[in-house]
Amino acid sequence: MTTRTDEGRGPAMPLTPDTSILVSIVEDHPLYRMALARVVDGLPGCTLGAVAGSVEEFLAYRTRPGGVVLLDLHLPGRQGPAAALAVTEAGHRPLVVSAQAGQADVLAVLAAGARGYLTKSAEEREIAAAVRQVADGGTYVSPTLAGFLLDSARPRQAGPRLALTPREREVLGLLAEGERDVDIARALGISVRTVRSHLDRIREKTGQRRRSELTRLAIGEGISSRLRVTV
Structure with missing residues (x-):
């Protein structure tokens, strides 16, 4: 069993097979x-x-x-x-x-x-x-x-669509799914530097700077599949 203090803390130790x-x-x-x-x-x-x-x-x-x-x-x-x-x-x-x-x-x-x-x-x-x-x-x-x-996940009905290139939309969608820059680069077969260049252009076009703001934007535009919610 895991060794724990009276407050319920303790180091991780395997209790069951590795498939658990x-x-x-x-x-x-x-x-x-x-x-x-x-x-x-x-x-x-x-x-x-x-x-x-x-x-x-x-x-x-x-x-x-x-x-x-x-x-x-x-x-x-x-x-x-x-x-x-x-x-x-x-x-x-x-x-x-x-x-x-x-x-x-x-x-x-x-x-x-x-x-x-x-x-x-x-x-x-x-x-x-x-x-x-x-x-x-x-x-x-x-x-x-x-x-x-x-x-939040429903695409907005009013207003023009974001003027993003297909690659920028791919990058934004992966960011909204919680991927790090290095993971986005790996998924798209491009360099981390290129990913960051795309993100810089996305920020310039949208005026959104923080990753949380970009995530909210992607969800609102229907770009991200992040919130296919299980309930």
Whole structure:
């Protein structure tokens, strides 16, 4: 079993065969952290990995990449989109579990690489479904949030379409799906420098600077398939 302190923290250790889903937890509230750990410990086909109170603490465990990370947004140290990005860049799949449920919060962390978003009112059954969906490479968004995300995903009916080249639309679509510049370059067979040149031109044409703003724009234009929401 994983060695944990009284607060429910501990290093990642394999508990079940390698075919199981490794699920780690990054949550700074001790009671909720312990509750999540108990839920994950009881999920069939899942292994409880690192249980930490901050992103920095989680990364220090050097948990093997590829697992799902239940991630709070308001943490000591890195938080919000920066937390999701750090977990993603370490090779994990962040599934946000947060009391914050505003549209801007959700879109920003999805743009930073989060694979899903649950509210803290989610029950055990929904957490299990979300973990499996994310582990399978999908995206899961809590039904309580799906309405406004689907509204955001509808292409706008009024106004001219963005004057983007086909390649710029490809780059923007991949960015909106949470891909890093290096991943976009690999997917399109171009250099990272070329990707950044495309992004610079997209920013000039749209006036949107931040990745979260570009993600929102792509979804509104129907360019991104990021929010094919599972509910």
